[in-house]
Each structure stands twice: as structure tokens, then as C-alpha cells.
Amino acid sequence: MLDKLLMYFQYPFVVNALIVGILIALCSSMLGVTLVLKRYSFIGDGLSHVAFGAMAMAAVAGFTEDMPFILLVTTAFAILLLRTGQNAKIKGDAAIAMISVGAMAIGYLLMNVFSSSANVSGDVCTTLFGSTSILTLTKMQVEMCGVLSAVVIGVFVLFYHKIFAVTFDETFARATGTPVGAYNLLLAVLIAVIIVLAMNLVGSLLISALVIFPALSAMRVFTSFKSVILCSAVFSVVCAFSGIVFSILAGTPTGATVVVADMLAFAVFYIIGIKKSDS
């Protein structure tokens, strides 16, 4: 078993997959806490469908490097959803559902009508569930992922206290002179970046899991914002690592395996939480 693992670690694509997986897990878990607390758990799901639609458009238009285009479209929708969330005519959850389903339909339609390959349902399945794409990352993708993750983590650390203030009490923050709109915009951009990155790992359907599970698990056990964020980050990295390693050894689909690892760990944390509140 260990021999087999060491053997696999000699392949650069395995190492790449691990690096990218851990970085994405780290980024998504940190922002996940804020999103869950702001009642935006489903934004990850919605935006990932938008990214799926954008990916289909990029494929039809024949862009060779589709990442910048997907990033642009997803960011635009993230801003739309987070900015208008409070006072829009169509309320937050409905808007997310609408955009998510719409983008999904358009994406599938485009892929079906203008498809270049014979196996349309295979292609769709790959983009939705990630499957093996994390094992076929190019060097450029790994580098881009590294740079973007570093930016996300850096921005998060620098704006940590402001993100806390805006998450805990938006009205108070605004009343005491914090530019709340600007920070919501920043959050929207960050989440869009993470989702586009995460599509490589788990595919667009399972991104929500990366955002939600670490945050919810950490919130069951820890009581301060800082400890919840730290725990959520560690939780997510450990799950992503063990999930990817298991999927390579057992030949299971990577994205789904990572999510199952998250679910199992959540169950453990849930029980610890109950034990803790009893005592």
C-alpha cells in the first residue's frame, strides 16, 4: 500500500493534483465560514453552474485558454448576486436558483448543439463532477492556481477583521463608517475566483461541499471566529488530501471521494459537538 503510494508520488501529475487540491480546499474553507454565516451557502452552487455555462460558451467560441473568460463571467454574476442580495426585487435564494438553473441549461444546450466531440454526455459529466480532470492539469493551470490561491489567502488575512465586521453586523459596520459595499464586492470576487479554481478539483456540482462542510463542522465544535476559520481550513486540507490519495489508490472519482471524506469528517465533528454541549 505504502509502496504503491510512494510510487504514485513520483509522478508529477499526482503531486500537481495534491498541490492544487490542497490550495483550493484551503481557500474555499476560509471563505466558506463567511458565506455560511451570511446565509449564502448556495452561492457556491449557483456560481459553479454559471462557470459551467461560461465554460460551454468558451468551448463553442473556440477559446484555447478558457480560464480568464470563465473567471470574468463568474465574477460578474457573483457581484450581481451578492450586491443586490438585500434589496433586489428577486430575493437572494430565488435569484441564485434562477441564475444557477438558467446557466446550467444554456451550458448544456450549447455543448449539445455545437459539440465537437462525439461523447457529449461524457463531456458534461466530466465538467459537472470533475472526475479525472485534476489528474490532467497543465503546468500553466497549476501555476495559475498557485498564484490565485496566494492572492485569495493574502487578501483574506489582510481584510480578516473587516470581513468579520461585515459578516457579523452589516448595519453596524456601515453606521460606523466601514465601506460595506466595497467589502461585499471583494467577497464576491474572491468567491468567484475560488469557484473557478475549484471546478478543476471537484467539478461544478460538488463545489458547495467544499464551501459548506468545513465551515459547518468547525462551527459545531469551536466558539470563536478565529478558531472556526483555522479549524475549517485544517479540516478542509486534511479531507482534500486524504480524499485525493484514496481516489488515486482506489481508482475512485476524485471530486466525489473528497466530498465523501468531508461528509464523514462532518459526522465526527457533529458527534463531538453534541458531546461537548452535553458536558
Add this chain to the structure above:
Amino acid sequence: MEPQIICQDLKLGFGTNILVEHLSFTIEKGNYLCIVGENGAGKSTLLRALLGLLKPLSGSILLGDGLRRKEIGYLPQQTFVQRDFPASVREVVLSGCQGRCGLRPFYNCEEKQIAENAMEQMEITGLAETCYRDLSGGQQQRVLLARALCASDKLLVLDEPVSGLDPKMAETMYQLVARINREMGITIIMISHDVREAIPYATHILHMDRDYFFGTAEAYRKSDYGRLFLA
């Protein structure tokens, strides 16, 4: 004494829905203004305007005595997001210093000290590491009051600070606010739905109805409104 807030012929509302019209009053440093009136009379709307969260349709709100808009401490009504929020008391109180930070990413020693002092004044120092969601309603309000003190040492605006508290905790809350007002010389503007409980502490009353009454608590007791509502 120089007035801290001057409202002149204020008109507030949303679009065509006008809630407040022809409202004028003046608040001086150290005043304790209690805003009373029926639901829907525009009390919270007025508060939002004072905080700069809502632009008046016409009229003006002038700040004097060196008061700046972001130096107004605010105790909002609790939102549903906060009830299960995983944050320690210290983190919540410290977030009141955010307005002082500007773009600086971390809190400095002075701001941490302000937060410690505020917790001491609200007698919650012992709870500093406790989780906000595990506190009782009265304790949560004291935490939010400490946070408001971090934001300002001049003026606090409180939106129904005792709603949802039992009478004993409400009484403690009123006394805490009165102490902040008297001992620290901080101006208080408070919305209260409970006229009788709140008035003994107030120096001034603003009664909002179809018409407005503004004056000292003494004058209010003698006015028609006062006689009607305090009887």
C-alpha cells in the same frame, strides 16, 4: 452649549411612502433623548437617517461640536444572523473599533485597550472568551453596548435595547445606559416602545405620531401626549 445634532424640517421615507415630515429638533452634548411613538411612526427610519444610512428626502441633519458621522455608536436590533454566530465576546466588542481602523488591516494596542475598557464598563470582562451565541439575551445586549462604546465616546444611538428582555434585565440595561450617560457624559438617543419605563432616565422626549412633540421630559409629562401615554 453647542448642539451636537440639529435636525431641520426633516422629511424621510422611501419613494412615495413618506414616514416623517416637518420634523425639527436639536440635541446637545450629554442629553438623553428618548424617542417614543407607535409602530410605523418612523422611529427606526429617523435613526437610520441620523446614522447616515438613509438620505433625507429633504431637510437637513447637521452635526456639530466636532462630531463626525462615524463617531456615532450604534446598538441595532439583533439580526437573525447573529443568534448562532460563532464569535467570542472579545471579537465582537473589538469589531466596534473598525471605524477607527480605516484601511489598516489589524487593530493596534490602543484599540485593544478601548475594547478592554468597554468590556469592563459593561461588566462582561469575565465573559471575554465566551461564545456570543451561548450568552443570555441580556448579556448579548451588554456585549453589543460595549461594541457601540468602542465606536464612540460621544454619542450612542440605541434601537429598542430592551426588546426581548425580561423586566429585571431590562431594568439593568436602562441603568447601564443611564450610567454611560451620566458618568461618561455620552449623549444617548434611544428608541423605546415602553414609554413608562424609559422616561425616568431621559432628559428629553421626542414623541412621534401624526404630529410631533419634542421637549424636556418635564414638559412632556405636562403635555397632552404625556398625560395620555403616561396615565
